[in-house]
Amino acid sequence: MNFSVSEENYIKSIYHLQQQTDLVTTNSLANELQTRPASVTxxxxxxxxxxxxxxxxxxxxxxxASGKKVALSIVRRHRLWEYFLVTKLGFEWDKVHAIAEELEHVSSPELIRKLDDFLNHPTADPHGDPIPDMHGKIAVIKQLSIADVPENKNVVVSSVSNQSPDMLELLKHYHIGIGTGLKVTTRFSFDGSVEIKVSKYAPCIISELVAKNIFVYHD
Amino acid sequence: MNFSVSEENYIKSIYHLQQQTDLVTTNSLANELQTRPASVTxxxxxxxxxxxxxxxxxxxxxxxASGKKVALSIVRRHRLWEYFLVTKLGFEWDKVHAIAEELEHVSSPELIRKLDDFLNHPTADPHGDPIPDMHGKIAVIKQLSIADVPENKNVVVSSVSNQSPDMLELLKHYHIGIGTGLKVTTRFSFDGSVEIKVSKYAPCIISELVAKNIFVYHD
DNA sequence: ATTATTTTTTAGGTTTGTCTAAATTTTAAT
DNA sequence: ATTAAAATTTAGACAAACCTAAAAAATAAT
Known part of the structure; x- marks a missing residue:
């Protein structure tokens, strides 16, 4: 099936909204797309x-199901281009959204396949959001504090919800940033603290509060 | 000024046609764009x-004048993307046109500036067509046989009009291909033959007939 | 349980870019 | 110099994607 630029923008926004609300409303979508409810209908x-x-x-x-697949392929294109713009062209990560929004509508599957090869199959964009794979599979993002983040398996930091200076200082101290790979080595149920190992550094323990603010995914 | 995708396609095609005919006709443009004369009007x-x-x-x-400037900026975007697709993504040179046709309409000047940096300021696309610079200046293409191709100045092979096996064999023998840099060392007015020097190889002489089939440009 | 408010949809209109068919102008032919 | 043919433009329609204003349905408030 073939979709116009406008249709693709609607699909992407519906996908985005239904991540949080399951059932999407006309007004919320109109608001998201900066358009009128009547246009949405x-x-x-x-x-x-x-x-x-x-x-x-x-x-x-x-x-x-097929709508989600289309959405994921658009998200994939968007995030691959964002990754390209930052890592290859030297854009700042907060300046690439608008341009990727245009590039994502270039519809050659061959182009995206080759771009993905060229970029070495990145798993997350510069904002830490996971990039869906060719088949539309996308990593699930979880708080590091959640028990079902598996132990001794490598996970990647996707985002940090608390951006306070104190938090950033702590993260810097532990060498944790967006895209950092780490693994959970032990969980202490007494206080919810978590022992983690960041790449080649010695293991360290972070409090439950910190773990709650760190979002990770694994492939 | 801002132009729609459709307007940009018209501008590009008019520019292309007026390279040969100066004054463009409605029918020829309709034919070029695969549309109807009435739509052109x-x-x-x-x-x-x-x-x-x-x-x-x-x-x-x-x-x-301003129309030409717009056209050259579109051509620049098109050819930079073609260069990118071939040299970075590994496309074949004859497979990139359609994709570049889409990418060229992504309108961020910052994107094109950074793409140009990333590609190291190429002067010609994979088909040998010169890439206009940031200010819209574009190299003029001339037959190597024409007297005003300056002597002892480096020029670049843009295209070869005769693609016969014999011609290709000859070109291969002299290490001449699209993008090859060479300089004219002497012109022999008796028979129109030209002595050229291809990069580090010994100078060689090509007949007027061959020289007429080789198109070059210099910056 | 009505009434009021909000949300959503319908009805009808606008713009962009296209089309067909008819009218007009230019060019070619006798 | 007319007439025939070709090229071009106008007139009127259509689809996509948007809009405003009014109607209908759902939700909230009394």
């Missing part, structure tokens, strides 16, 4: 005809 | 309002 009908949307009038909507 | 009016076109009804049209 128009597009919803089109996407429903194209069979990528579950939609019940007045109730809300969500992407179905 | 519609767009011509728009481009005239935007003051980038000299246009007299029923007579023909051409880009004015």
């Amino acid at each position: 128009d597009m919803l009908k089109k996407l429903q005809v194209k069979k990528i949307l579950e939609y019940e009038k007045y109730k809300g909507f969500r992407l179905n | 519609d767009m011509l009016k728009k481009l005239q309002v935007k003051k980038i076109l000299e246009y007299e009804k029923y007579k023909g049209f051409r880009l004015n």
Whole structure:
């Protein structure tokens, strides 16, 4: 199936919103896309005809399985281009979004395959968001404090929710940043603290509070 | 001034056609763009309002100075992307046109500036066509046989008009290909033959016929 | 349980870029 | 110099993607 730039933007925004709310509303999508609710309704009908949307009038909507697949391929393109812009062209990570937003609509699968090769199959973009693979599989992001982050398996830091100077100082001290690889070596259930090993450094212990603020994923 | 994708495609095609004919006709442009003459006329009016076109009804049209500048910036983007696709992503040179056609419309000047840096300021795309510089200056392409290709100045092979096996064999023998740098050392007016020096090889003499088929440019 | 408010949809209109068919102008042919 | 042919433009329509204003449905408030 083939999608226009406009359709792709709607798909991407619906995907983004339904990460948090499952069922998306017309107003929230209009707000996200800086457009009018009536325009959203128009597009919803089109996407429903194209069979990528579950939609019940007045109730809300969500992407179905094939819609999600389309969304993930757009997200993949966006994040690969962001990675390219930062690591190859030397852009600052906070300046690439708008340009990637344009590049993501260039629709050659061969281009994306070769770009991915060229970049050495990055797993996360410069903001720490995971890049879906060719088949639409995307890493799940979890708080480091959550018990089901497996022990002794390498995970990658995706984001840090608390950006206070104290937190940043602590992270710097432990050599933790976005993209840092680490593994959980032990969990102490007494106080929720976690022993981690950051690349080649000696293991260290971080409090539950810190672990709650660190988001990681594994492949 | 800001141009839509469609406008940019018209501008690029007009520029291309007026390289050969100076005054462009409605039919030829319709043919070039695979569209209808009536659609062309519609767009011509728009481009005239935007003051980038000299246009007299029923007579023909051409880009004015600012129109040419716009065209050259599009050509620049196109050819930089083609160069990128071949040299960085490993595409074959004959497979990149369609993709570059999409990428060229991504309109961030900062992106193009940084891409140009990243690629080390290439002067020609993989087909041998010169890349206009940041200010819209583009190398002029001439037959190597023409007297005003200066002597003892480095020029670059842009294209070869005769692709016969015999010609290709000869070119291979003299180590001449698209992108090859060479200089004219002597011209023999008796038969129009030209002595050239290809990079580090010994000087050699090519006939006027061969020289007529080799197109070069210098910066 | 009505009424009021908010949300969503419908109805109808606009712009961009395209089209076909008809009219006009230019060019070519007798 | 007319007439025939070709090129070009105009007129009117259409699809995509948006809009405003009004109607309909769902939600909240009394």
